[in-house]
Amino acid sequence: MSGPNTDYDPVEVTPLKPEEVEAARDAALAAIAGAADLEALKQVRIDHAGDRSALALANREIGALPPQARKEAGQRIGQARGAVTQALAARQAVLEAEHEERMLAEETVDVTLPTDRVPAGARHPLTTGSELIADIFVAMGWEVAEGPVIEAEWLNFDALNLGPDHPARTMQDTFWTDPPESGVVLRTHTSPVQARTMLTRTPPIYVVCPGRVFRTDEYDATHSPVFHQVEGLAIDEGITMAHLKGTLDHFATAMFGEGITTRFRPSYFPFTEPSAEVDLRCFVCRGVDSQDCRTCRGEGWIEWGGCGVVNPRVLTACGVDAERYTGFAFGMGIDRTLMFRHDIEDLRALFEGDVRFTTTFGSEL
Amino acid sequence: MKAPVSWIRELVDLPAEVTTEALAARLTDLGLKLEAIERPGDQITGPLVVGRVLTMEPEPQKNGKTINWCTVDVGAANGTGEPQGIVCGAHNFAPGDLVVVVLPGGVLPGGFEISARKTYGHVSAGMICSARELGLGDDHDGIIVLPADAGDPGADAFAVLGLDDEVIEFEINPDRAYALSLRGVARDAALAFDAPYTDPTDRELPEPDDAGHPVVVDDPAGCPVFAARTVAGLDPSAPSPDWMVRRLTQAGMRPISLAVDVTNYVMLETGRPIHGYDADKVRGALRVRRATAGERLTTLDGTDRELSPEDLVVTDDSGIIGLGGVMGGATTEMSGTTTRVLVEAAHWDPVSMFRTGKRHKLSSEAGKRNERGVDPTICGAAADRVVELLVAHGGGVAEPGFTLVGSPPEPDPIVLGGQLPARVTGIDVPVDAAVRHLEAVGCTVERDGDTLTATPPPWRPDLTDPFDLVEEVARVVGYDQVPSVVPTPTGGRGLTRSQRLRRRVGRTLAGAGCVEVISFPFTGPAALDALGLPADDPRRRTVPLANPISTEEPSYTTTLLPGLLKAAARNLGRGAAGVSLFETGTVAFPSDAGPAPIYGVEWRPTEAELEKLYDALPAQPLHLAVVLAGERERAGWWGPGREAGWADAVGLVRRLAAELGVALTVRAASLAPWHPGRCAELVVGDGDDQVVVGHAGELHPRVCQAVGVPARSAAVELDLDALLRYAEDVVPGPELSSFPVAKEDVALLVDASVTAAEVEAALREGAGDLLESIRLFDVYTGEQVGEGRKSLAFALRFRAPDRTLTEQETGAARDAAVAAAVARTGAVQR
Incomplete structure (x- = not known):
């Protein structure tokens, strides 16, 4: 390396000649353009922009120039080095992009290969269906009440105005625990949860009770000794059948879509008076040209459940002031509701545990 | 209740334009629910006409049968007015009789098309019909012979046979017993259409007197009213009139004999069940009383019954002759020779009727009405109507006397x-x-x-x-x-914590590849034996059912595993390579505090009374069970598959605990149905509050074999209620240090019997507060460590909240951790 040219000595240094600088620059640019890959470019960088490159060496000589020559030489060399650096960066970018493209191309896989190493799980449609129902009511400000499935006879029957000699008591074919005098049954409906709620809470009460119930039915395509019900109970001042109708209409619409409402027909349940059967407007044919509809079998309506105004006798037995409060209650089968909502032909499919059935419902919210 | 429309219209003057559909719809609106509309003539297409038999020639056939070659006048119905030649196999008619003829072109029920065809050497142009061929009943003994005034030859036979009459079947709710009669159905029809109504019980009655058959009622509460009339001189062979037979058939009752048919007819008409005695077999006065214990009666269904002191009975001088209001006795039953009928129309206490019917498992049309409540004021009218019909159609005479004991209870205002x-x-x-x-x-x-x-x-x-x-x-x-108004509750509290957590449990398990199953919660000794439960296992103490569906499964279950294992085996049997199933459901353990009391309903039971009730119920914890059987991970282009094992089961529980924020401790245990060396007990809580909430691991090989799942299948069962009690409620936000982490690995040699959890716990405790995490990353057994020993390698991460740790600090913490492990587990650092 030359030492600093402290004394004025206007000697021209060869590498600082403009044509030499241009030649070095052009050589560098040509080499850069000719670099075929990143490896070659790396060598070009060392050769033409490294410490030993012509331009680097020239740069070092600038200091040796007389002050009046330094500026011009500095500018010339600086420009040349700048051009080389730029060209290097540009070529680097191009080559990197090419390299990346090639590498990515090489790494291509068949993304359509299966990826189901662990098979999918699913919750049961009765679970998700019950949750959907609960959510509809919770959104209305109701709460979800629960109770035991093995229940006191008094709560399953007597407290609900189904006295020991009530004909309706034998209509519900009951599983009794042994001995039958134990006063303990498998609940035949979720209504004892209503009784428990009234016994422990003070009105206003707005609860739905989804749950498992039992009757000694034959097990076939439409009956099961174990099935599921949802019941609702509202106790408040000024409650009327109109509130019952409004609630069920809202429920039907939320569950089956806009325009699907309900109708009432007079019926009989010991725990309600007046009592009604509630029919759901068929959500498939919507009551139009029903004759060919297989969901409602031409009726335009689907039998959905029972409901009514809570019998004041029930309120009294459960400690609710029947003078001050009125209430309504309703109940329907969840299994049956899901059967027609999902067009399930055979109820037993719900209880067989065949994963092919249940995983079909894995997407149910 | 089946109500012929013509019968309804006889009692209520409905406008002619009211269709049967409209009538049924309006009655449904009033609470009499339409079940079905029957149209007996629906399956018949004409021509179906009245014909008069002109000639009949019996012609014996080679097959031993004799057929009749008949000519029948069918008026102008055949288009020619000439007699129609018809072959008929029946013999219960004679020339001059009016019969029912279906002419060629007609179709009978079952799609049976009639054409002129050659048979027995004649061209038979049509058919003379029996009741069965027309779908009018089972009578196939002969063809229908119409009454002489039925109509002219060629007249349409649909109306003559009542084939144009429609029948509405109603489902009658228990509170509407009045609608179990034409009287009641017609009353509501009149209400629906505001039409004039005739009450069939509105009759002129004779004054009650003492001239009739004597009746004594000892139990007026059980039998408030008893009416009796007698008809004598009946022709036992007199048939029931066609219209009565037709209506009974339409209403679903089988015609039997005039006397029986009349009592049934009047029951249908008025709703009042009637009993007829063969008056010549009754000895002395009828008496109504309760039975005494040990008394017996053979009812007319031939069953010998032991009576209860609660049963109401009717007696005569010979003893008990009937179960009042429920069923008569065999000794006084009407028969084919009965000429004198004693008619009983009595009002019975519904509760007593219900209990007797239930006790003796007797259900009948009469019982159904008596136990739901019949109008008590119509006993005399109903008896009078029976007398009228027997006299009119049986050739009898009403004997003098009208016995009427008691008076109907007054309805309370x-x-x-x-x-x-x-x-x-x-x-x-x-x-x-x-x-x-x-x-x-x-x-x-x-x-x-x-x-x-x-x-x-x-x-x-x-x-x-x-x-x-x-x-x-x-x-x-x-x-x-009824208007539709959505009520506005004053604001609910949303789902409870337990409800939200349970949803999370299901989602976590489904996310881990498990499919939810809902099975029946019944079990029995065979299923518990298959699990290998010892005799004293608490899961063998079940809640028994008095009337189980199956004798194999006589109890409510104490474990969800049998149901899940059955479902697993079913899936594998249907071709699945592996299944991961879960179920949440209640199980039950009996209470010793029973029986559950039955309180009144006039007021709310006290808290103490309710406590007693609740205590008598079985404990019913919510359980969660998982069964992992066969392939857990599939084989594929990524490599081989993997069978489920104990680690999957324990892993699921750990994942669940993490999702729920439950601090879970896993300990080695031994419990059926698990493999004794591959069973983990799942512990929550700490210190004195530690609770075993369940078990997980590999199933015992014998259990796998017994229930039909592959060896090494794994299972979990835990008390979900208990687990959820330990779920973190409000999670405190963590303070995160941004200082660098220091990592230290340690390998420790321990006896094979020492569990990883024990070593980890010792390391954790020894390492102190600077330890951020600890993770076992390798287990090694083999020659290098010696027989009965294993090497456990742990990765420890240290970090301080306020500074970068020095090497000395980290080393000291690591050494302290190792020292604790050495001291507590006998570990040797490698």
Whole structure:
């Protein structure tokens, strides 16, 4: 390396000649353009922009120039080095992009290969269906009440105005625990949860009770000794059948879509008076040209459940002031509701545990 | 209840344009629910005509049968007016008789097309019909012979046979017993169409006297009214009139004999069950009393029954001759030789009827009506109607005398606010309209300002409360008038914590590839044996059912595993390579505090009484169970598959605990049905509060074999209620250090019997507060570590909240951790 040219000595240094600088620059640019890959470019960088490159060496000589020559030489060399650096960066970018493209191309896989190493799980449609129902009511400000499935006879029957000699008591074919005098049954409906709620809470009460119930039915395509019900109970001042109708209409619409409402027909349940059967407007044919509809079998309506105004006798037995409060209650089968909502032909499919059935419902919210 | 439309129209003068559909729909709106409309003639296409037999020539055939070659006058119905030649196999008719002829071109039930065809050497142009061929009953002994005045030859036979009559079948709710009669159905039809109504029990009756058959009622509470009449001189062979047979058949009752048919007919007409005795077999006065213990009776179904002191019986001098209101006895039964009939129309206590019917497992049309409540005021009228029909059609004479014992109970008046119907239904019903509607259903109403006193009619024993009357008003106004108003609760609290956590449990397990199953919660000794439960296992102490579906599964279950294992085996049997199943459901363990008391309903039980009730119920914890059987991970392009094992089961529980924020401790344990060396007990809580909530691991090989799942299948069962109690409620936010982490690995040699959890716990405790995490990353057994030993390698991460740790600090913490492990587990650092 030359030492600093402290004394004025206007000697021209060869590498600082403009044509030499241009030649070095052009050589560098040509080499850069000719670099075929990143490896070659790396060598070009060392050769033409490294410490030993012509331009680097020239740069070092600038200091040796007389002050009046330094500026011009500095500018010339600086420009040349700048051009080389730029060209290097540009070529680097191009080559990197090419390299990346090639590498990515090489790494291509068949993304359509299966990826189901662990098979999918699913919750049961009765679970998700019950949750959907609960959510509809919770959104209305109701709460979800629960109770035991093995229940006191008094709560399953007597407290609900189904006295020991009530004909309706034998209509519900009951599983009794042994001995039958134990006063303990498998609940035949979720209504004892209503009784428990009234016994422990003070009105206003707005609860739905989804749950498992039992009757000694034959097990076939439409009956099961174990099935599921949802019941609702509202106790408040000024409650009327109109509130019952409004609630069920809202429920039907939320569950089956806009325009699907309900109708009432007079019926009989010991725990309600007046009592009604509630029919759901068929959500498939919507009551139009029903004759060919297989969901409602031409009726335009689907039998959905029972409901009514809570019998004041029930309120009294459960400690609710029947003078001050009125209430309504309703109940329907969840299994049956899901059967027609999902067009399930055979109820037993719900209880067989065949994963092919249940995983079909894995997407149910 | 099946009601022929012609019979309804006989009692109510409905406008002719009212269709059967409209009638059924309006009655459904009033609470008599349409089940089906039957049209007996639906399956027949004409021509079906009245014919007069002109000639009949018996012609014996080679096959031993004799056929009749007949000519039948069918008027102009055949287009020619010439007699029709028809071959007929029946013999119960003669020339001159009127018969029913289906002409060629007609179609009978079953799609049976009639054409002129050659048979037995004649061209038979049509068919003379039997009742069965027309779908009118089972009678196939011969063809139908019409009464002489049935019509002219060639007349349409549809109307003559009642084939154009439609029958509406109703489902009658238990409170509407009045509608188990034409009288009641017609009354509601009259209400529906505001049409004139004739009450068939509205008859001129003779004055009761002492001239009739003597009756003594010892138990007026059980039998408040007893009416008796006698008809003598009956022709036992007199047939029931065709119209009666037809109506009984339409109503679903089998015609038997005139005397029986008449009692059934009057029951259908009035709703009042009637009993007929063969009067010549009755010895002395009829007496009504309760049976005494040990007495027996052979009822007319031939069953010998032991009677209860609660049963109401009818006796004569010979002893008990009937189970009052439920079924007669064999000794006084009417038969084919009966010429004198003693007619009983009595009102019986419904509760007693219900209990007797249930006790003796007797259900009959009469019992159904008696136990639901019949109008007590019509006993005399019903008996009189029976007498009228027996005299008219049996050639008998009414013997003098009309016995009528007792008097009908008076309905209690009901006081209600006139606004109540509006207040309960939400329909705008003014008080005067409410009065009108109550009167329309037969109530007598007195109005004092806005207070109404309504006395129900005698045929409505179900009307006892103000709300019963509200329903009557509502059904008359129409349930379709109820407005739709969504109530506005004052704000709910959303799902409970437990409800939200349970949803999370399901989602976590489904996310881990498990499919939810819902199985029946019943079990029995065989299923528990298959699990290998020892004799004293608490899971063998089940809640037994008095009437299980299957004797194999006589109890409510104490474990969810049998149901899940059955489902797993079923899936594998249907071709699945592996299944991961879970179920959440209640199990039950018996209570020793039973029986559960039965309280009254007039007031709320006290807290103490309710406690006693709740204590008598079995404990019913919510369980969670998982079964992993066969392939857990599939084989694929990524490599081989993997069978489920103990680690999957324990892993699921750990994942669940993490999702729920439960600090879970896994300990080695041994419990059926798990493999004794591959069973983990799942512990929550700490210190004195530690609770074993369940178990997980590999199933015992014998269990796998017994239930039909692959060896090494794994399972979990835990008390979900207990687990959820330990779920973190409000999670405190963590403070995160941004200083660098220091990592240290340690390898420790321990006895094979020492568990990884024990070593980890010792390391954790020894390492102190600077330890951020610890993770076992390798387990090694083999020659290098020696027989009965294993090497456990742990990765420890240290970090301080306020500074970068020095090497010395980290080293000291690591050494302290190792020292603790050495001291507590006998570990040796490698």
